[in-house]
Amino acid sequence: MVADSAKGPRSSLTETLFVLFLRLVALGSLWFALQYWAMLTGVSFNGQGRFDLLPPAWKAAYTALAVLFPVAAVGLWLLVSWGPVIWLIAAATEIAMHEAYPSIFGIDRLLVFMHAAIAIVFVLFRLALFIQRRRQARTVRTDSP
Secondary structure, rough: OOOOOOOOOOOOHHHHHHHHHHHHHHHHHHEEEEEEHHOOOOOOOOOOHHHHHOOOOHHHHHHHHHHHHHHHHHHHHHHOOOHHHHHHHHHHHHHHHHHOOOHHHHHOHHHHHHHHHHHHHHHHHHHHHHHHHHHHHHOOOOOOO
């Protein structure tokens, strides 16, 4: 049987790896979201991180991150353009918490390094995809002599 519609071009290895990367970051974001929600509801840390027991700065930061990370996870998993943007806002918030206000939130170099590494890998993937699409646009021209 003949397919009803023509098949589109196959995804390149770079595109496939980029989708896999975004999905892994989505799973990580979901993990962070679950950790924040468990802490805020008193499930983890023996209830010591419950929302009503936190100082005001922690309440604001943790509540924002408990909302931003699941939204980012959904956006990254669905491969929509706003997913990485929301993830970047959440990651920048965590970096600012631990780098700009270490006296309030403590120092977490591993978390900061992880967010920076993910952002660098994302930029490198986008650059590789840009170069790849530019080369394809040059070679697949029907109006060239």
